Amino acid sequence: MKPERQPGQSPLTPLPPSSARPLLLCFSHLRWNFVWQRPQQLMSRLARDYDVAFFEEPLFEERPDAVLDTQTVAEGVTVLLPRLPAGLDEAQVAEAQRQLLDTWLAPQSLTSLLLWYFTPMSMTFSVHLQGQMVIFDCMDELSAFRHAPARLTELEHELLARADVVFAGGYSLWKSRTQRHGNVHLLPSGVDIAHFAKAREAQPEPPDQAGIARPRLGYFGVIDERLDLALLEALARQRPAWQIVLIGPVVKIDPATLPRLANLHYLGARPYAELPAYLAGWEVALMPFAMNESTRFISPTKAPEYLAGGRPVVSTPIHDVLNRFDGNGAVLIGATPDEFIAAAEAALQLAREPWQVVEKVDSLIKNMSWDSTCELIREQIECQR
Incomplete structure (x- = not known):
């Protein structure tokens, strides 16, 4: 069983000491402790080479101020969970997350910053970050899901314009995104x-x-x-x-x-x-x-x-x-x-x-393992950063 996250941990908690590895800042619409699937499979393996910070969607609570909880969930992986006051409007939600993220990043000793997006919605509070590389892992057609945010399609266009590389989780997604970006790679889900x-x-x-x-x-x-x-x-x-x-x-x-x-x-x-x-x-x-x-x-x-x-x-x-x-x-x-x-x-x-x-x-x-998938990802990252 994974340890429970403790609310109210310091927003300044730094990553565990490392040998000056790059920070892979991952923005996810799925929680780490949810069903174990593509985000967890990839990030737990990429953590062998990068310090992974897994930024989750916020929780809204009856609280006076915003706080960023941190939890080490696996070797090299830190989950960042924004806890925000209930009742904020869309602009306030984005600004609160931006401030929490910037405050957390400030004391980090970064050799390089890699930005990984599973969801374009995170662009609302992270577009100002200057990463050495921007990666879009298009694992689903999120705009087709029930209750999809109204701005999702618009923000995906912006993300595709910024991304250095796009990974597509299936053939249909790959075919669709190749018409909109010049560096799209088909990386179907693997298997342990x-x-x-x-x-x-x-x-x-x-x-x-x-x-x-x-x-x-x-x-x-x-x-x-x-x-x-x-x-x-x-x-x-x-x-x-x-x-x-x-x-x-x-x-x-x-x-x-x-x-x-x-x-x-x-x-x-x-x-x-x-x-x-x-x-x-x-x-x-x-x-x-x-x-x-x-x-x-x-x-x-x-x-x-x-x-x-x-x-x-x-x-x-x-x-x-x-x-x-x-x-x-x-x-x-x-x-x-x-x-x-x-x-x-x-x-x-x-x-x-x-x-x-x-x-x-x-x-x-035999060639569908997550380890093989991550090797291909590492090659793309290291060739372009």
Whole structure:
């Protein structure tokens, strides 16, 4: 378990001593202690070469003044969390964050400053910073998400104009951004192969999953507007003997809208370290994404994770899934409920001979590791800084 952040820590807390390494200041729309995915995978590895400061979106509280909490969450990684008074307008929010950030940066002994953006919204308070290099990691089409800020598209245009390099988290994003920037690199999400390969061996059954009958078809990840809830309900209704396990936090949608059937099991969020144990208890892994604007550009991290765990995957026809995995035999596609169920039937048959799945996926995922991805990133940074 990661330590809890202590509120009210000094805004002047410097980074731990280092051998004069560059500071990689990362602006993220996702919290470090949220679902472990691309930002955490990349920053925890890049911290081997850079001091990483991970600047999160603010929390608004009943408090008289703004404060910047700091927490060391991994070797070389410091999370910076602005806590702001409730009721500030947009301009005041930006100014408060700018002051907190500038105050924190002032005592740092910087050899060089690298600016990494996961979200263009951070431009509102950081555009004045003069980094040796500006990096935009376009991991999602954030403007297509529910409740996207009105200025997001405008600020992305500004960020693309400033960025020295752009990394795209999927083929669709890469194709879109190559029309708007001259140095865009396709870097799909990777996989911690050794971590998820644990699911290929017998694991102690998590207590909350142990009592669920088989066969089990599972999903882990955020449960939000990108999931096709109608498809999930049809799957559960038409195959009542199948047990569908969903692991992850419910975000941006009303939990009351989730289908509730006896064979649908919502287990809530679980730590990243525990996911292989859950995966080991499934016959088939699911990616029941809706086909809408919010999924048009996604390149799901979980696809290679499922495959590394030796599980066949059933997905809706997400463009980047088709581009990356279709035809390898371990990822089966279904667009309609009937097609999805037929694909799941075939996947369950495939799961009876797991060695077939392993043969199909090992050659595919061997070059998809996060370590390989970070090596490519380091090359780009060091060649341009």
